[in-house]
Amino acid sequence: MTWLKTGLALLAFAVFSFQLISYGVAEQPYDPYAEQPLKNPAQENQAQDLMHTLRCLVCQGQSIADSNAAMAADMRAIVRHDIEKGWSPEQVRRWFIDRYGDWVSYKPTWSKRSWPLWILPLVILSGGIFLITRLFKREEKP
Amino acid sequence: MKPWLKWLPLVAFALCFVLFRLALSHPENPVVPSKQIGKPLPEFHLPAALPDMAGVETRQMKDGKPHFLNIFASWCVPCAQESGALMAMHDAGIPIMAIAIRDKPADITRFLNRYGNPYQAIGVDQGSQVQLAIGSSGVPESFLIDGQGVIRYQHIGAVTESDLPQLMTIWRQITA
Amino acid sequence: MIAESGLIFLWLAAMMALLQSLFGISVLNNRLENLFSGAVKITAIIQAALALAAFAMLLWLFMRVDLSVMLVAENDHWAKPMLYRLAASWGNHEGSMLLWVTILSFCGALLALFSGKSDQKLLSLALGSQAFLALGFFAFLLFVSNPFTRLNPPASEGLGLNPLLQDPGLAFHPPTLYLGYVGLSVAFSFAVAALLTGKADRDFAKSMRVWVLGAWVFLTIGITAGSYWAYYELGWGGFWFWDPVENAALMPWLAATALFHSVSVLAKRDALRVWTLVLAVTAFSMSMIGTFLVRSGILVSVHAFAVDPWRGSFILGLLGLYIGGALALFALKIGKIHQGNHFVLPSREAGLVLNNLFLGVILAIVLIGTLYPLLAELISGEKLSVGAPYFNLIITPLALLLCVLMPLGALLRWKQDNWMTLKWPIQISAYFFIIIEYALYLKGKWATAPMASLAFGVAVAVAVLCIWPLFLQKKKLWRIRLNVWGMVLAHLGIAVTLCGIASTELFSxxxxxxxxxxxxxxxxxxxxxxxxxxxxxxxxxxxxxxxxxxxxxxxxxxxxxxxxxxxxxxxxxxxxxxxxxxxxxxxxxxxxxxxxxxxxxxxxxxxLVTFIWGGGFLTAFGGILILLDRLWEHLQKRRRKSRPDERQRLFL
CATH class of the missing domain: 2.40.128 (Lipocalin)
Structure with a gap:
């Protein structure tokens, strides 16, 4: 039966690779920078870090670094090109936010809508410390 | 323990509860609208997708007359549903420019043969560079561009017959 | 007929739950107490048996691939291996909710069977509360997500389990996580019972502690395994994405960790009564909120789940009833419960309180970060994302501080200690810290990844501090009690995980x-x-x-x-x-x-990437050792009690 299995596997391979190729038309990223790193490792690191904080537009729950979607690939290419041109990561982030709003960045900025995100942790921490000091205080003056 | 403090957990939960209740009745809208509405089109020049048709560039859209810009792809299923409505607009004399995303001439020809060709020009955007630059997040999407090349309106998803009256109203506003 | 009998079992279990909660609540009337405290236990056991039977029917349907049942047709396929047919039964909404409530009743039965020595009134009330919880979720299954719905005509072929979930480790991931999530319900029920009786003393803490620890062990294993799955299955090389679904699992773990430490303080020193009650309610509330967030689909996540707003409303109703009810009870009754003893610095309980502070703050931040996008969209109509960069930035410093404090509490004695106790351990670990930071500085890591460099040094220093208590015992290693070993290994596991995370950040x-x-x-x-x-x-x-x-x-x-x-x-x-x-x-x-x-x-x-999960499992193993220690102690006591005549002979 081994020959049968091998035969079927080869057949499946043929069918599957055909599917891959036909996908390839739509899925194949056009720009090599979608997948290939920048020559300058420092710039590539910047680009990678940035890609992990930009949200894929079509998959919704992933960063463009983690997504296999074609659109995410195109966004990676833009990030690499801009970084290569010498843009700072925050400039590139701003470029995307100007087009898609705060939603596109996993890193909330300080804005009218997001300041509580940065203030609340401090409030909670100080509230907690306040409550805890009371637990200790009473012991000192019994 | 201060008397108000003991109500704090309940109040915190009540806030969460109200938030959840509201979130349930307003289900999340998966659409990400463009922030480029009201801004001029970026400068671009997209090569022609087909040998016998023109490509698309920003200069064409600054000729003083408004344009309808359609973003589509032959591999995109909902794009086929648009053909009827787009044809109707074409027949009404609206110039429709198209940007084909990650597409090949043979596929586009097949697509147009099958569903009709409402387009005045088709540019091909292999890396979605123009699409991303105008804040479009998928196919199909359509933009109304005024005579000065400013983006005035974005329609997300397929244009259907029922969208036509609204689109025509906006079109007339832009033209006026 | 299998599906129909499953449905009948489910209805009967729901009736039992109703009966049990009535029996349970009647105990508040002193005259009825003796009458019903036995009945409530029996109903608890019957209810669990019925729920288990219903779940067994579902498993059977999935094993047989009975395509005339809608759930089976949608999730099962004959070509799948048996393991994945079973896993498919809980890899979907209805089946997973049935598993959820089955575990809930099962915990109730365990509580009825094995809590012989706790206060009978407290126990009966806890069982009543447990049944009341189960009742709501039975109703949820019966009215809006019946797993036994027939399909007419039957499907010709099943759709099969999502291939991403076809993995031996992941097959048992949901049950493990659920044992943890739902095991916390017992702590919740105990807290409700304590609020009703107005007694939250050391005995109450002792009855609850084992349950918290057990649930915590399962949660730790579940989260660790889930993280490893995401790491190799999703193919992005990351192990934690701060995705809403992951946060939903993390929040109960944080609350359970805090709860275990505060309940230990209560059991040992009769302090932190109010805080322990708040945490016990919070921990299971986080489980329910997590279930709600995941099941209602109001948050967008990579881990896609079936979405149904009507079901979301039903769970939200249950949430309001149970959490709102428990917190209202807390507000009304807590005045009768005294805070308990206060603390002196330095002491072990002081260390544990600080750990609770940080765990609580981290929990609050995770909750806020997870819910903030909802809030922002509702208020401004515009979407906003809160993701890994935010959580990493805010939580990393807090988590590092927590890690540094973690072993210090364990080094101190209860009640009152001397600062000098900490002198040597801190000195020695500080040497390790300085050497490592200097080495990393020379390699230039401080310039590229300062936080990870800091974390790496902290991890090593904390690991040294974590094993120090073993030397304080002044005993041979194998004579040290299991619970000391358990504590040391659980803490060491956290340091090991931190080391793994820092090392991958630095050297990948x-x-x-x-x-x-x-x-x-x-x-x-x-x-x-x-x-x-x-x-x-x-x-x-x-x-x-x-x-x-x-x-x-x-x-x-x-x-x-x-x-x-x-x-x-x-x-x-x-x-x-x-x-x-x-x-x-x-x-x-x-x-x-x-x-x-x-x-x-x-x-x-x-x-060293495997340290991340190795540390997680080590932590869970530490928890298991502490559980074994409790079991051993329990058996010892029993043996002593069961031979009274011998004792009399010896002592008289």
């Missing part, structure tokens, strides 16, 4: 390239040879498997990352290939083939 090497078969590339000190691609197939998939040889310093391995195409349902998955060595892990992913015949290849060399 990445490869991102496209190669033709026969070509080579470099990844750090590794040489990567892309040898060939070959076809392969399994019972319900076909695949392209690559042979990639990786070598360095005379060692050579061949890895086989693959692309798999599943037929039921039609899905393409990328099978990553891993090779674990003593120093770390190689991680390879095969991507698509380009037009020019080159294949996308993505690889990582991640030193």
């Amino acid at each position: 090497k990445e490869l991102l390239t496209a190669l033709k078969p026969g070509q080579q590339a470099n990844m750090g000190s590794w040489r990567v040879h892309f040898d060939r691609v070959m076809p392969d197939m399994g019972s319900d998939w076909t695949a392209i498997v690559s042979d990639i040889r990786v070598e360095r310093w005379g060692h050579s391995f061949t890895l086989h990352p693959a692309l798999r195409h599943f037929t039921n349902p039609v899905t393409d998955t990328s099978e990553t290939a891993l090779k674990t060595t003593e120093a770390g892990q190689l991680y390879l992913v095969l991507g698509q083939q380009a037009d020019d015949g080159r294949w996308q290849i993505r690889g990582w060399w991640k030193p």
